[in-house]
Amino acid sequence: MFNLVIFGAPGSGKGTQSEKIIDTYGLHHISTGELLRDQISRGTDLGKIADSYISKGQLIPDDLMIRILETELDTPKAANGVIFDGFPRTIPQADALKKMLERRGTSLHTVVGLEVDDAELMDRLVKRGKDSGRSDDNPDTIKNRLNVYHSTTQPLRDYYLNEGSYHGVKGTGTVDEIFNHIRTHIDTIKK
Numbered sequence: 447m448f449n450l451v452i453f454g455a456p457g458s459g460k461g462t463q464s465e466k467i468i469d470t471y472g473l474h475h476i477s478t479g480e481l482l483r484d485q486i487s488r489g490t491d492l493g494k495i496a497d498s499y500i501s502k503g504q505l506i507p508d509d510l511m512i513r514i515l516e517t518e519l520d521t522p523k524a525a526n527g528v529i530f531d532g533f534p535r536t537i538p539q540a541d542a543l544k545k546m547l548e549r550r551g552t553s554l555h556t557v558v559g560l561e562v563d564d565a566e567l568m569d570r571l572v573k574r575g576k577d578s579g580r581s582d583d584n585p586d587t588i589k590n591r592l593n594v595y596h597s598t599t600q601p602l603r604d605y606y607l608n609e610g611s612y613h614g615v616k617g618t619g620t621v622d623e624i625f626n627h628i629r630t631h632i633d634t635i636k637k
């Protein structure tokens with residue numbers, strides 16, 4: 447089993463690079479944002495709760511998010527390994543992930559951080575908002591999401607640096623250039 451976190455700010459390219467990683471390594475993709483958007487589009491109770499946070503650019507409470515993730519981790523598709531996209535976003539989520547993996551006899555093998563500056567992120571997200579139809583891709587909510595990222599999620603970079611599992615990659619350039627850096631790194635640690 448090979449488990450990887452793809453880490454970075456909103457708009458850093460986590461979803462795009464996740465697809466390339468899945469195609470190459472056959473991992474199961476768990477995108478917490480996609481899971482939540484699916485619940486919203488199906489109009490479930492969970493979706494209604496999630497929407498009240500997402501549309502404001504706020505994070506879903508940790509206990510709820512952790513429960514959703516744990517359920518997803520137990521699907522048979524996760525048996526080969528998982529790419530976690532958009533999770534963890536807080537220190538308690540990172541602690542919970544470590545314990546969840548330990549209980550299943552496995553661990554996190556690497557954290558790949560896509561590093562992109564704020565001006566570029568803002569630009570990408572505003573452009574994406576024009577055709578994504580996402581309720582949180584509008585300028586005010588984007589600003590809030592970037593603030594939440596800096597105050598709450600970015601400290602995880604130091605958390606994983608201290609653990610020796612963080613690997614930063616420049617998140618600008620072509621999709622393939624960025625992916626080549628990621629692939630070199632994954633191939634090194636898989637050896």
Ligand code: AMP
Nearest residue numbers: 478479499500504505506511532533535
């Ligand atoms: P994403 O698609 O990863 O950008 O996530 C979209 C939104 O879903 C975020 O702005 C949060 O409101 C919510 N969300 C996704 N993942 C998490 C998480 N791990 N913890 C809390 N909220 C999350």
